[in-house]
Amino acid sequence: MVKHTEPDQTLIKMPSLRAVKAFVAAARYQNFTRAAEALCVTQAAISRQIRELEDHLGAELFNRAGRAVELTSAGSIFYDAVQLSFTNIAQAAERISSNSNSKHVVTLCCSQAFANLLLLPRLPSFFEAHPEIDLNLVVTQNFLTMENGVHPDLIICKLVKSHDGYHSQALMHDQIYPVCTPLYLERHPELRTVHDLRDGALLNLSPFGRSQVAEHVDWMVWLAYHDIDLKARPADSPPFFNANDYNMLIQLALNHQGVVLGWNHLVGHLVKTGVLVRPVKQSMVLQDSKHYLSFNEDKQHDAGCRRLHEWLLGEFGPDFGQELD
Template identity: 30%
Template sequence: MRLPSLTHLRCFESAARHQSFTAAGEELGLTQSAVSKKVKELEADLGFDLFQRSGRGVVLTPAGQGLAADLELDLAGLRATLQKAAAAGAGRSALRIAVLPAFANLWLIPRLPDFFARHPEVELSFSTRLEPFDFARENFDLSVHYGLDNWPGTHMAPLFGEEMVPVCAPGFYAAHRLELAGNLAQAPLLHLDSRAGSWAEWFDRAGLAGAPRQDGRYFDQHSMVIAAAAAGLGAAIVPYDMVAREIAAGDLLRIPGPELVSRKRYYLVRPHGPVPEAVQKLERWLKKQLRSRPD
């Protein structure tokens, strides 16, 4: 069949994502009626409805849902292809990397100035992925994954494990006299939603009597928990590698006690096959960063 125009596809993808022609128009710099017209033209080309129109609202049809899901990946792949072409035209290489938000924000991005200073010929772009995916389908060069060594069809290089440690701001440490770990039982605690049992496990490992307080503040991202700890809102139990620089700088203090060690690790993942030179450069740089990890 004849391929629809890219403009029609972009209008549909935006409208599908927003479930609104008006919001799609605002994103694309078009009027609501222009988006609606282009979607109708796309439907005419395809021969089936993509949206059900109900009053002033629109809802994707089952066929529209399937097309929207596939098209989101296709357009992302097309953007990556164009980025690589633009980089090649400037005599550089471009890598597309799937990352976990906490790893990117707290560990990787603060170190990237060193990478770019050493390798100005390599461009990097990042997208969030929380679960394993098909490299051939999603057109990534690398991924940073947290879990077990069980991603089929890939090469997984371990970066580091996860040692959870309790930390807090210096003022909070002094105010609650946390040089005595037992005082944590009365101190406000910060919690990560996905690891709500971490403090209970730490109390048990530390041999502290009683259960930790459950009335503290809860967050759904490590970055927010760490920011809250640095602001003095409570004590947090977080991955050591995500706060090593803050501990070294004295912005956070480590509370005495054991580490919680997980079976899971952070991995650098790539598909099997030839390894492009730009990927090799990034892998070598990452290994150097790991060798210089603060104790």
């Protein structure tokens, strides 16, 4: 006699996972059109799936206001539960996929400036030496608050203890000095002293949008360190340009637009190759301001993680940030 399985009421009552996925995307982006773009479906499909989900639950999940939407109280309760579940599913799928893949997938988290100015030029040599590793790079300015589902194997930042479960090693300290192109200095031979720099075209890193845990050094701070008051600049001085994107400032300097403060670990190789020059010899050395390489302790026996860790230490270890003077 064949024994029939009783209907599983829990699974039967579960809403459609496709509809739940549409809901999570809409809640995350607070916009049905953006949710549709994220899931590579039409906006009509998102709207239909959310209506079906609301009918299934018997509650409205969103307040609609034109193109923008916001969660209702019921929507917030549902989102808190399902986004965590989806994160767990995605992580489990990634672990299974990684285990079945012959390559090692390693996640590294660092700042945009570090990625663009230091890491990317060196990646070809790393991939050539380690073809068995697929690198997953996560760029952020806020290392205290990672996006859901992001658990880096390695982190490079200014926090000695960025997250629990990581072991940190000091890589380099901060040394900051002015840089410009040789052509810009040739066009402005008057830039001979720190005082001369104060009255020149300065490219300044503003505090807006920067990580709250990193101390801020701008032209006012750097000049004050050398007993020069930036506020005493003459009214007819060249432009003083502010931006919170360090890569943009470096690009402006490379385009001969002015003088920018250079962090040695980011611009030192450009100085050594002559792409940039130091118009004055003065620098600001912060021995206690260090950058750290943090290793996820759960991955200490992972071969791919260890190889990337050893490579990073070799490329950017304690001697990397030494003074050039």
